[in-house]
Amino acid sequence: MKKIIVTGGTGYIGSHTVIELLNNDYEVHIIDNLSNSDISMLDRIEKITQKRPSFTQLDLRDKTEVISFFNGISNIEGIIHFAALKSVGESVKMPVKYYENNVMGLCSLLEAIELNDIPNLVFSSSATVYGSPKNLPVTEKSPIGYTPSPYGATKQMCERIIEDFTYSKSNFKAMSLRYFNPIGAHDNGLIGELPTGIPNNLMPYITQTGAGVRNQLSVFGSDYNTPDGTAIRDYIHVSDVASAHVHAIDFLTNYGESKHFKVNIGTGTGLSVLEVIKSFEKTSGIKLNYILTDRREGDVEAVYANVTYAQNLLNWKAKYGIDQMTKSAWLWEKAMRNIN
Numbered sequence: 001m002k003k004i005i006v007t008g009g010t011g012y013i014g015s016h017t018v019i020e021l022l023n024n025d026y027e028v029h030i031i032d033n034l035s036n037s038d039i040s041m042l043d044r045i046e047k048i049t050q051k052r053p054s055f056t057q058l059d060l061r062d063k064t065e066v067i068s069f070f071n072g073i074s075n076i077e078g079i080i081h082f083a084a085l086k087s088v089g090e091s092v093k094m095p096v097k098y099y100e101n102n103v104m105g106l107c108s109l110l111e112a113i114e115l116n117d118i119p120n121l122v123f124s125s126s127a128t129v130y131g132s133p134k135n136l137p138v139t140e141k142s143p144i145g146y147t148p149s150p151y152g153a154t155k156q157m158c159e160r161i162i163e164d165f166t167y168s169k170s171n172f173k174a175m176s177l178r179y180f181n182p183i184g185a186h187d188n189g190l191i192g193e194l195p196t197g198i199p200n201n202l203m204p205y206i207t208q209t210g211a212g213v214r215n216q217l218s219v220f221g222s223d224y225n226t227p228d229g230t231a232i233r234d235y236i237h238v239s240d241v242a243s244a245h246v247h248a249i250d251f252l253t254n255y256g257e258s259k260h261f262k263v264n265i266g267t268g269t270g271l272s273v274l275e276v277i278k279s280f281e282k283t284s285g286i287k288l289n290y291i292l293t294d295r296r297e298g299d300v301e302a303v304y305a306n307v308t309y310a311q312n313l314l315n316w317k318a319k320y321g322i323d324q325m326t327k328s329a330w331l332w333e334k335a336m337r338n339i340n
């Protein structure tokens with residue numbers, strides 16, 4: 001059984017990926033400091049898979065602890081590195097916190113990789129590295145653009161650090177997966193996203209409005225140069241994002257040379273805010289209370305991925321459509337709020 005360390009494995013995308021790994025007979029060890037997740041996730045993962053991953057509460061910024069953790073485990077096939085802070089808005093207010101957490105966390109891991117000769121790393125990157133892309137769909141050859149948020153800058157920096165690290169080693173392979181807009185939840189409503197406070201992202205704001213936790217959704221901008229005037233994104237089901245990681249780690253373990261791959265993870269389809277709302281209304285049976293308001297500062301008009309590289313390299317393709325995404329997100333919201 002191949003042994004994989006998953007950092008941030010009790011978080012939103014990490015937990016869905018741990019399920020995919022366990023279902024594919026990987027041995028999984030999670031490390032997480034629980035700064036944005038809950039230990040009860042382990043029970044939920046066990047309920048879904050009938051397997052319990054091992055867990056160590058650890059802060060990746062603590063390099064001494066990280067190195068001692070890795071000293072205690074042998075024959076690690078690879079690391080999937082999700083652990084990071086991810087709020088774009090918070091990163092603008094607290095940049096140092098983001099650089100320290102996201103960049104130092106990666107550096108601790110790379111030091112442990114160096115000391116233990118761990119051969120494979122999958123890194124959670126983001127479409128945010130492209131900034132405001134000039135041409136659509138966005139391919140991996142599209143230029144890395146200016147990203148106004150420190151969060152986005154940490155993803156660019158981490159990719160660069162991984163690039164340099166890979167170049168310096170002869171037996172190390174890495175893959176940065178650039179996710180577009182992951183939404184939705186596992187089909188059974190047992191796990192999903194746990195946003196703290198008022199959500200910034202569209203999907204949790206929609207489901208919380210549907211549940212009556214928020215009064216009204218503001219649709220940011222209706223004068224974009226798009227068919228219905230609202231902004232376009234490439235929304236992708238979190239379970240599809242999760243399965244991409246299993247394909248990525250399978251690919252890396254079978255790849256012979258030192259290399260850092262960068263791969264878009266999206267569906268390849270752009271949807272407007274109003275199209276997502278329509279899908280939610282259809283799958284939930286709820287008429288959503290929303291208004292059209294001004295554009296949100298920093299938002300781009302349209303971003304969606306070209307996913308040909310992921311398909312060819314990883315033999316992976318997103319399976320779920322928007323209705324399955326909104327349906328599963330609503331199922332999870334209802335489960336959290338005890339709504340029938």
Ligand code: NAD
Nearest residue numbers: 008011012013032033034035036037059060083084124126
């Ligand atoms: P999440 O907050 O749900 O999960 C991140 C996990 O990492 C949490 O469990 C948190 O406790 C843990 N963590 C954070 N800092 C840590 C540290 N220093 N040491 C140990 N554990 C730490 O976030 P998510 O949505 O699952 O995102 C996972 C990754 O994917 C992140 O790197 C994020 O930047 C990236 N990403 C997310 C999205 C998205 O829309 N959710 C899009 C693109 C990229």
Ligand code: WQD
Nearest residue numbers: 088126128200201202203205218219220231233273296299
């Ligand atoms: C989607 C669309 C909003 C909320 C962010 C990060 C990105 C990545 C994914 C991590 C936009 C509109 C939203 C609302 C709205 N994360 N919207 N009303 O901004 O594309 O990407 O999350 O890497 O880095 O920037 O996602 O879900 O916030 O917004 O109208 O209340 O929904 O304007 O057009 P975004 P989002």
